[in-house]
Amino acid sequence: MGNVTIKMLAKQLNLSTAAISKALKDSHEISAATKQRVLNLANELNYTPNPYASSLRHRKSKTIAVVLPEVADSFFSLAINGIEAIAEEKGYHVLIYLTHESFLREQAILKDFQSGRVDGVLMSITAETATYQHIHALHSKNVPIVFFDRVCDEINTAVITTNDYESSYKATQHLIDAGCKKLCFLSISNSLSISNKRKQGFLKALADNQLVAQFSNEIICGNDSDSNYKLIKQMMQQKNRPNGIIASVEKLTTDVYLACKALKLKIPKDVKVVSFSNLSAATILNPSLTTITQPAFKMGKTAATALFKALEKKNVVLKNESQVIASELVVRESTKN
Amino acid sequence: MGNVTIKMLAKQLNLSTAAISKALKDSHEISAATKQRVLNLANELNYTPNPYASSLRHRKSKTIAVVLPEVADSFFSLAINGIEAIAEEKGYHVLIYLTHESFLREQAILKDFQSGRVDGVLMSITAETATYQHIHALHSKNVPIVFFDRVCDEINTAVITTNDYESSYKATQHLIDAGCKKLCFLSISNSLSISNKRKQGFLKALADNQLVAQFSNEIICGNDSDSNYKLIKQMMQQKNRPNGIIASVEKLTTDVYLACKALKLKIPKDVKVVSFSNLSAATILNPSLTTITQPAFKMGKTAATALFKALEKKNVVLKNESQVIASELVVRESTKN
Numbered sequence: 001m002g003n004v005t006i007k008m009l010a011k012q013l014n015l016s017t018a019a020i021s022k023a024l025k026d027s028h029e030i031s032a033a034t035k036q037r038v039l040n041l042a043n044e045l046n047y048t049p050n051p052y053a054s055s056l057r058h059r060k061s062k063t064i065a066v067v068l069p070e071v072a073d074s075f076f077s078l079a080i081n082g083i084e085a086i087a088e089e090k091g092y093h094v095l096i097y098l099t100h101e102s103f104l105r106e107q108a109i110l111k112d113f114q115s116g117r118v119d120g121v122l123m124s125i126t127a128e129t130a131t132y133q134h135i136h137a138l139h140s141k142n143v144p145i146v147f148f149d150r151v152c153d154e155i156n157t158a159v160i161t162t163n164d165y166e167s168s169y170k171a172t173q174h175l176i177d178a179g180c181k182k183l184c185f186l187s188i189s190n191s192l193s194i195s196n197k198r199k200q201g202f203l204k205a206l207a208d209n210q211l212v213a214q215f216s217n218e219i220i221c222g223n224d225s226d227s228n229y230k231l232i233k234q235m236m237q238q239k240n241r242p243n244g245i246i247a248s249v250e251k252l253t254t255d256v257y258l259a260c261k262a263l264k265l266k267i268p269k270d271v272k273v274v275s276f277s278n279l280s281a282a283t284i285l286n287p288s289l290t291t292i293t294q295p296a297f298k299m300g301k302t303a304a305t306a307l308f309k310a311l312e313k314k315n316v317v318l319k320n321e322s323q324v325i326a327s328e329l330v331v332r333e334s335t336k337n
Numbered sequence: 338m339g340n341v342t343i344k345m346l347a348k349q350l351n352l353s354t355a356a357i358s359k360a361l362k363d364s365h366e367i368s369a370a371t372k373q374r375v376l377n378l379a380n381e382l383n384y385t386p387n388p389y390a391s392s393l394r395h396r397k398s399k400t401i402a403v404v405l406p407e408v409a410d411s412f413f414s415l416a417i418n419g420i421e422a423i424a425e426e427k428g429y430h431v432l433i434y435l436t437h438e439s440f441l442r443e444q445a446i447l448k449d450f451q452s453g454r455v456d457g458v459l460m461s462i463t464a465e466t467a468t469y470q471h472i473h474a475l476h477s478k479n480v481p482i483v484f485f486d487r488v489c490d491e492i493n494t495a496v497i498t499t500n501d502y503e504s505s506y507k508a509t510q511h512l513i514d515a516g517c518k519k520l521c522f523l524s525i526s527n528s529l530s531i532s533n534k535r536k537q538g539f540l541k542a543l544a545d546n547q548l549v550a551q552f553s554n555e556i557i558c559g560n561d562s563d564s565n566y567k568l569i570k571q572m573m574q575q576k577n578r579p580n581g582i583i584a585s586v587e588k589l590t591t592d593v594y595l596a597c598k599a600l601k602l603k604i605p606k607d608v609k610v611v612s613f614s615n616l617s618a619a620t621i622l623n624p625s626l627t628t629i630t631q632p633a634f635k636m637g638k639t640a641a642t643a644l645f646k647a648l649e650k651k652n653v654v655l656k657n658e659s660q661v662i663a664s665e666l667v668v669r670e671s672t673k674n
Contacts, residue, residue: 070414072418093449096408096434100421109430251617257621279618280562280588281590281616284590285622
C-alpha cells in the first residue's frame with residue numbers, strides 16, 4: 001500500500017493534515033484524546049515521517065551556517081572560533097560560506113538556505129550589499145538570522161556589533177594628539193553600516209578639533225590588493241599627502257606599509273598609521289602597529305549564543321539579544337610622537 | 338490518496354521498484370516500451386520524486402565540502418580562494434568545515450557526509466590524525482575525496498602537495514650557508530605526512546653538511562600560542578640555543594619573533610629564521626621574514642579541478658590526478674648574513 005502519509009492519517013481520522021502534524025509534534029493546541037487517536041493509528045499503520053521533511057520540521061539538520069566575506073582576515077577567523085566554541089557545546093555542525101564581497105554570491109547562498117539546509121544563520125554582509133530583499137526572503141521563512149560586525153539594521157533581529165563610531169573617534173583623536181593635522185580614512189564601502197559608523201566617528205573627531213580636510217580625506221579601496229596599493233601610493237605622492245592614516249580594515253595595513261616603504265616615507269615620523277585589526281603579527285611589524293582591536297572571539301560567541309536561544313526556544317525576541325561589545329585602542333610604535 | 342511512491346508504481350505495473358527507479362532515470366537496462374509505460378503511469382498519478390532521495394540519487398546537492406584544520410593561516414585561506422574560483426565556474430556551493438586540529442571533530446564531520454550532504458570532499462587532515470578508518474568509511478560510499486597539503490597516502494585517491502622535502506632541505510641549506518651551525522626545526526606533529534617530509538629534508542641537509550645535533554634539534558609545538566611561545570622562549574634561554582630556526586607552519590613565526598624580542602636576541606644577528614608561510618605581511622615584519630612560500634592558490638585550484646573531474650565523469654582514476662607543485666624560497670632580512 002506504499003508509504004503512509006499524514007494525508008492518509010488525516011483522511012481516516014477526519015482531521016486536517018495540520019492537526020495531524022501538530023498532534024505528532026505533541027502540540028498544546030491538540031487535545032490529549034485526539035493526540036492518542038492519531039498516535040494509535042500512526043502506530044497501527046507503521047507511519048514513518050519523510051526523513052527530509054522531518055528534518056525540516058524538527059530542526060534536525062543540527063547545522064548552522066556562517067556567511068562571511070572572507071577568512072583571510074583575523075577578525076573573521078577569530079569570530080569563527082568563537083562561534084564554533086558555542087556550536088560544539090550544542091552539538092551542532094558549522095558550515096562556513098564565503099561571499100568574497102560579492103552581492104550575487106550572497107544572494108545565491110541565502111537562496112540555497114531556503115531549502116532547509118541549515119537551522120540558522122550567522123552573517124556578516126558584503127561590502128557591496130545595499131539592498132536586503134534576499135535576507136528578508138530567508139527571514140520570512142522563519143530561519144533565524146543573527147548579524148555580527150557587518151550588520152543589516154533593516155531586518156528585525158539581533159545584531160552583535162562593536163562600538164565602531166566611538167573607537168574610530170578615539171583613534172582619530174589619538175592621531176591628532178600625536179600631532180597629525182592631515183588625516184585620511186581608508187574605507188572599503190559606502191554602503192556598509194560599520195564603514196559609515198567608522199567614517200562618522202572619524203569626521204566628528206576632525207570637526208571637534210576644527211580640522212578641515214585639506215584634500216580628499218577619504219579613499220574607498222576595493223577587494224584587490226594591487227589596486228589598493230596603487231591608490232594609496234598615489235595619495236602618498238601628493239604634496240598634500242596625509243600624515244595620519246586610519247585603515248578601516250586589516251588587509252589595508254600591508255598596502256599602506258609597502259606604499260610608504262616604496263616612497264621612503266618613515267612610519268611614524270612621516271606618517272602615523274592606525275588600523276582596525278586583529279592581526280596577531282601586529283606586534284612584530286616594522287614598526288609595530290597601533291590597532292583598534294575588536295573583540296572578535298567574544299562577538300562570535302555572543303552571536304552564536306543569541307542564535308541558539310532562538311533555535312532552542314520558540315518566541316525568543318531576537319532583537320532583544322543585540323549587543324555592542326567595546327573595542328580597544330592598542331597604542332604601538334606606528335603612532336609614536 | 339496521499340503521495341504516490343515508486344512502490345505504488347511498481348505494484349500497479351507489476352515491476353520491481355528497482356526497474357521503476359531505473360526507468361525513471363532513463364537507464365539503458367530498461368526497454369523503451371517499459372519506460373513508456375512507467376512514464377505514462379507516473380504522469381497519470383502525478384508522481385513526484387522525494388526531493389531528498391532524488392538529490393542523493395542525482396548528485397544534485399551541487400555542493401562540495403572543504404575540510405580544514407583552521408582558516409587563521411594564509412595557506413588555507415588562499416587555498417580556499419583557489420577552490421572557490423573553480424567551484425564558482427562549475428556552479429557549485431562550497432562548504433568549509435573546520436576541525437581545529439581535532440581528530441574527533443574530523444571524524445564527526447566525515448560521518449555527517451555519509452548522509453549525502455555533499456557531492457565531494459577536499460581535505461587537509463588534522464595534526465592529530467594518525468588512523469584513517471573514518472576516511473575509508475566515507476570513501477567506500479563512493480564520495481570522491483581529494484587531499485591537498487596535509488594528505489593521507491593510505492586512501493587511493495588524488496593528493497595535491499608541494500615539494501615539502503626539497504623546500505625544507507633548501508631552506509636548511511640556506512641557513513647553513515648563512516653561517517648557522519645550531520639548527521632547530523619547529524614541528525607541529527609527529528604523524529602528519531608533510532611535517533615528516535619537512536623534517537626529513539631538514540635532517541638530510543644537516544647530515545649532508547656533517548652537522549650533528551648539539552641539542553634536541555626538533556620541537557613539537559601544539560595548537561596553543563601561549564604554550565608555544567613558552568616552549569620557544571625556554572629553548573632560546575639555553576646556553577646551546579639554536580642560531581637558525583625553521584618554523585614548519587606560519588603561526589609559529591609570531592611566537593619566535595616575540596620570544597626573541599623578550600630575550601633581546603636580534604634576528605638575524607643572533608638567530609636566523611625561516612618559516613613555511615604565505616603571510617602577506619611577511620615583507621613588513623621586523624625584520625622582514627624569509628619564507629618558503631607555498632603555491633596555495635594553485636594547490637586549491639588543482640585539488641578542486643581533480644575533484645570536479647570525478648564529479649563530472651564516471652571512471653576517473655583520481656590517483657592519476659595527483660600533483661606536486663613546487664614552493665619557492667623567498668629570501669628576506671630574517672636570514673641575512
